[in-house]
Amino acid sequence: MKQSDAFGVVVGESTKYLHKFVRWEIELALELGLPMVISNLNNKAEMDPDRCPAILRDVCAIHVPFKKDAIKYVLENFPRALHTFSAEERAKGWRYYNRPEWYKSMGLYEFSNFRCH
Template sequence: MSLARTFVGFSSTDINYYRLMTAWKANTNIDFDFVDCQLQNSINSENEVYIKKLCRERIGMASKFIQLIGQDTRHKYKYVRWEAEVAIEKGCTIIGVNLNAARKMEQDTCPPILRDIGAIFIPFSPYIIKYAIENYSMGPEDWYYYGNEIYKGLGYE
């Protein structure tokens, strides 16, 4: 089975969570992998048009879009919301990953653009993220979550 090409969107305050995902990917003891479409190097530019052009190209390569959702994510517009808009426009499968361990969409932290579009919401953990990347397809308008049986099957309590 080929791996899903995935772009991970996040607030700059949550970059360590993205780095942890890449560490899971590199760790042979953790069953977690994806084709990372994120920019490989930080952009040494303040030019918003140039930065967005590069990000649009990378999102254009992806079929899945993971939005890491931290405490300030819903208030980030310049790049975070814009990346989500581009992914939705492209037709990517949207996976909202709650950094506070919530298993459902939370009004207080979820960017409004990700609500009621057919996205799924899961906690930040390697096995459920892997499961969502491999198994979730966008549903009709609404938001979705996995039931306890999926978590139990993956070894969660």
Template structure:
């Protein structure tokens, strides 16, 4: 298996793409420590691509990913064509998942959380560069430790972590 060093970001392409673009802008900004190796820069899909072609491209991106970020917006839990498939693939491939609530919640929002990850070992954060970067740096190892001990279910960072990050 090739070395996996990318971050796969899953989102509602119709309503939440601006959050993904903001994450990319954070990465480009020299005044912020936010950084990630974006899995979406590997292969580009076209609007005319078939579902099978798109899923094959997404599978290639997932194969190069060490962590999966799910941007959870108002409609995310209803998306079954690609978002649900991506989440299921991440679970099947044992890729640590970070659920990022776009409504500011710092823990799992059961009303918005996609059913595919509702009971899984996933850490939830709010949408902010500092806490997302913290999760990108810490969650993969935390996930492995928790999984090895048989833990399941939602996780979140307590207020002291947010305070330490200036949030």
């Protein structure tokens, strides 16, 4: 994991209940300061409090739908952007891309409220 550019978590219905290995991997990634890319199987474009593990709810991570184009985009852009964030900016918590036209092009039309963090 030390050689990784980012850490990905796929969040589904039971992810927040997987405490043993999933939590250990997340803790290690956080300790290493890896950019966190969180993909929602329910295709939410933001943090899903009903499914996201508690350890990830307030960290500076990007949340995207589980779509190839979304994941590819964030893996190519978010790690580089995160390295430019100040500690104050990182402390603001989770992120999402507020690009409704982009999500619509992936066939995603329904969103909960977009929020800036």
